[in-house]
Amino acid sequence: MEKTVSRTPLRISFVGGGTDIADFYRRYGGEVISTTIDKYITVEVSQREDRKIAVWTEEAKAEPGLAPSLVPSLDELQHPLIRETMRKTGVESGVSIEITSDISARGTGLGSSSALTVGLLNALYAYQGERWNAEKLARDACEVEINILGNPIGKQDQYASAYGGLRRFWFEPDDSVIVESLPQKGVGNNDRCSLLEKHLMLFDTGIQRSANTILSEQKRDASPTSLLKIRELVPRFCNALMHKDFDKVGQLLHENWRLKRGLAGSISNDQLDTTYRLALDAGALGGKVLGAGGGGYFLFYVPEAQQSTVISALDGLASHTPFRFEPYGSRLED
Incomplete structure (x- = not known):
């Protein structure tokens, strides 16, 4: 496929945050309620004519004259999250990746890093002709962020962005995740x-x-x-x-x-x-x-x-x- 585009929502978490971290849920079990919102990260993956990798990020677009990251090999890509997500999906050369966000700054508390990981996975898998469900995307995002990159984060953001909607998540001691859909919008004006x-x-x-x-x-x-x-x-x-x-x-x-x-x-x-x-x-x-x-x-x-x-x-x-x-x-x- 020559080009794929994914759009992944950010999230707001209501209650339970912190119990989705492995040190806690593996002993006690964790629970979180969150919802996704209409603020998105968009990832576009397109084919290049050469074997190089080009990455446009929000920062590059915000500063006139700042070039995208253009590297001859995956190992030279200086974006750890993008690099390891590409490696996870097997797309390792010959692509341009453009990333835009409705809310540009990181460190917002809206789960932007995990939304980016989920969106990258979705777009990169689709680029190879593969379509995966929310569970696979969430699980792979956790693998990249927590297990490969070693970030000290929990699992709620990856699952929220992959599944979407107002949901309750159970994080079980055996590392499994149970997902329950709570009442969604659309049942009249009084839902x-x-x-x-x-x-x-x-x-x-x-x-x-x-x-x-x-x-x-x-x-x-x-x-x-x-x-x-x-x-x-x-x-x-x-x-x-x-x-x-x-x-x-x-x-x-x-x-x-x-x-x-x-x-x-x-x-x-x-x-x-x-x-x-x-x-x-x-x-x-x-x-x-x-x-x-x-x-x-x-x-x-x-x-x-x-x-x-x-x-x-x-x-x-x-x-x-x-x-x-x-x-x-x-x-x-x-």
């Missing part, structure tokens, strides 16, 4: 998913951070007791969603953030604490920093009547990013 979506707001703090650094600290310092309490929020979140008790969702996000802040000192800072306090004072019922913490995006639960007040209260500290839920995972474009 649970749409009602939940209307009360959620994303804010970009403008702070970029290294998830790997924070997660390494968390693995060293976090107590199993705190992570067990975080895991206990998952069935409570499901119950609130089933009964359309959406204000309870806000309270659970608040409880998750309170517990998460105690996992590692670098998860929060003065700016994040100020942002959170101002949002609550303006009417948010709860929220959390997404991903590993330390910066990136805040997710808040805000009654519709208070949303404009929260936007005003955070002006200058964090910028509002409208979004919608995305029911599908990584897909190939025609």
Whole structure:
């Protein structure tokens, strides 16, 4: 195939984050609830006339005059994630890869690195005429990021981007993953998913951070007791969603953030604490920093009547990013 294009959604995680890391789930089992959103990473793989490898990234496109990475062999490619994903799929020469993202910066807490891995796998496999299901894409993404590259991350992001939609994931001690689909959008105007979506707001703090650094600290310092309490929020979140008790969702996000802040000192800072306090004072019922913490995006639960007040209260500290839920995972474009 001369060209393939994949589009892979980013995700927001509600409760249970941290319990998807192997050190925890192999002893206790982990659970997470997350949803994908309408912010995407697009990967285009096309055939070259020579045997070289060219990679266009968002950074190259953002800086005029900056050339793509062009190397004669895979071993010389300086993008570890791209290099090892190519090696995993067996596409090792003679391609150009262009990567674009709706939200360009890494370190956002939206699972961009894993979305990129899943999207690369999907596009590279399709380039060879292979089409794989979400489980295969998620499992291979975990293999690349965790086992090959040795990143101290969990498994929820890979599974979220591969499967898509609002889902509950169980991470079993034997390394298997159970995936449950929660109510999706589209069942009238009063379906649970749409009602939940209307009360959620994303804010970009403008702070970029290294998830790997924070997660390494968390693995060293976090107590199993705190992570067990975080895991206990998952069935409570499901119950609130089933009964359309959406204000309870806000309270659970608040409880998750309170517990998460105690996992590692670098998860929060003065700016994040100020942002959170101002949002609550303006009417948010709860929220959390997404991903590993330390910066990136805040997710808040805000009654519709208070949303404009929260936007005003955070002006200058964090910028509002409208979004919608995305029911599908990584897909190939025609």
